Amino acid sequence: MINIVADQVRSKIVGKIEAAKWYTVISDEVTDASNKEKLSLVLRYVDSDTLLVREDLIGFVEYNTGITGRELANKITSSLQAFGLDLSNLRGQAYDGAGNMAGSVNGTAALISAQYPLALYLHCLTLSESSCCQVIADYQCSKYDGCNRKGLPIFSVHPKRQTALEKAISDTQPTSKVHKLKDMCRTRWVQRVDAIQVFKSLHQCTVTCMEGICNDGPRLWSPDALTDARSHN
Structure with a gap:
């Protein structure tokens, strides 16, 4: 039942992002109550109905294959695609300043930007x-x-x-x-x-x-x- 509700909420968020077209992904590493490491994925976009900037949590993604920049980049992009989002419309990335996320060569942001050059990287909003x-x-x-x-x-x-x-x-x-x-x-x-x-x-x-x-x-x-x-x- 919880998964069904989550899918419905996520579907509505994705619909709003598709209407807005362009979006930014904000992600951070978290540990849940069962001590599993996960990525929180938040999407920032302009609501086409209200013209207000929104930041909506779209899901938590478990990662157990490693925390290298490459592994996290693959996890983020594959998750966004699984949610039905077009990565060619990705216009921004916001992560913390850790080396695996912000490294200029093998960091997650750099690897995603290599595939999608318009997805500019900024420090996560808390740092800003x-x-x-x-x-x-x-x-x-x-x-x-x-x-x-x-x-x-x-x-x-x-x-x-x-x-x-x-x-x-x-x-x-x-x-x-x-x-x-x-x-x-x-x-x-x-x-x-x-x-x-x-x-x-x-x-x-x-x-x-x-x-x-x-x-x-x-x-x-x-x-x-x-x-x-x-x-x-």
Whole structure:
């Protein structure tokens, strides 16, 4: 029953894409609950009825023959053809920056472009949005992004400093369930938002920690620690 419903939904999406004619494929590698590796396939096109840009998930495709650029290129093109799409109308590809996807010679994008030269490759939209955010998005978001990028290495690679941060959190925000900063993921926008929110919630704690390091001085801390604390305080 689920497969029948999926086929009906996919058929309607394909019909809209055929009306639009040109489309872009957006794909990423995912692992499902059963620990099977799959490709998510999303198609971007202009709805001919509303003239609005749409991005519709058309399916998940299991790949168990390898993750080389050639294997993934074959999987994507064969899947699109199986869905009834004309690859000569493919005008774009959007993947992450991994070598097997974005490699200039043997990457998936390059191999598909060799067959379909009009299918231009761009970084996946999450990376594009992430880059744009640093330039034109909300100032506060950009500010916390930059601060977190600079502040995280101060603690994450130095156990003694991390311990000091945890003490500052305990003293400043004893009810906090978060005790460390999160890394800024390049490709997962939701994780970037989480990291910014964590940094924002622990901002006062990090300031308190750095002030404590400065106050303790060379008696307890190395010159590098003091320099980092003063430059980011």
